Amino acid sequence: MKPFPSRGLYAITQIQGSQTERPSIESLCEAVDAAIRGGAVVIQYRDKNPTDAPFAARELVKTCHQYNIPLIINDDVELAALVNADGVHLGKDDNEIAATRKRLGNAAIIGVSCYNSMERALAAQSLGASYVAFGRFFPSSSKPLAAPADMETLRKAKSVLQIPIVAIGGILPENGGQLLAAGADLLAVIGGVFNQNPELAALAYQPLFKG
């Protein structure tokens, strides 16, 4: 299993459309490959309506591992175990951290959504989370109903947490710098990468992480 990176672009798959209009697994893997070539350091497979999640996830693991990049599965601990993914991302409606750690083992990456809650982040860290995620910071067309989070939460988080901090929600090359300045270590992005040429889009975030 690959470790979670300490800084950089965290690209999350964009899968939309009805069952008949959905992108092929091949084109999904091509888009992820392009995002990695553009500089994404970790990939999350997020599909709220999958048709063949085990096949897609196995193909994505192969794509990511060609570049030594970790593949994280959103929500589904059993899918992560089945395809030997590097880890899982848990939200408030998903499995408990301790049970997930037991199921996936000590080397697995376990990410936890903390929305705007420092209490949730402190609890996640003490229960063995590998990273925490706060957001959404800007309106997101990928998740329009996501609740807002404050920049102040990132500042507090940076001063008390030891694990990496991820920011998510409407993040573009133009607005990501302020989140890094406030304390985020990684920027998690769906639309900003996958709504256009993913290689060029991912490249446009890279200056944010220099220096």
Ligand SMILES: Cc1ncc(COP(=O)(O)OP(=O)(O)O)c(N)n1
């Ligand atoms: C890196 C990262 N951060 C936050 C989320 C959101 O997780 P969750 O709140 O469980 O919502 P869904 O993504 O499951 O709709 C995430 N997936 N990844």
Ligand SMILES: Cc1ncsc1CCOP(=O)(O)O
């Ligand atoms: C899954 C999720 N959780 C909070 S916002 C969001 C979507 C982020 O997507 P985008 O980068 O397109 O705003």
Ligand SMILES: [Mg+2]
């Ligand atoms: Mg979730």
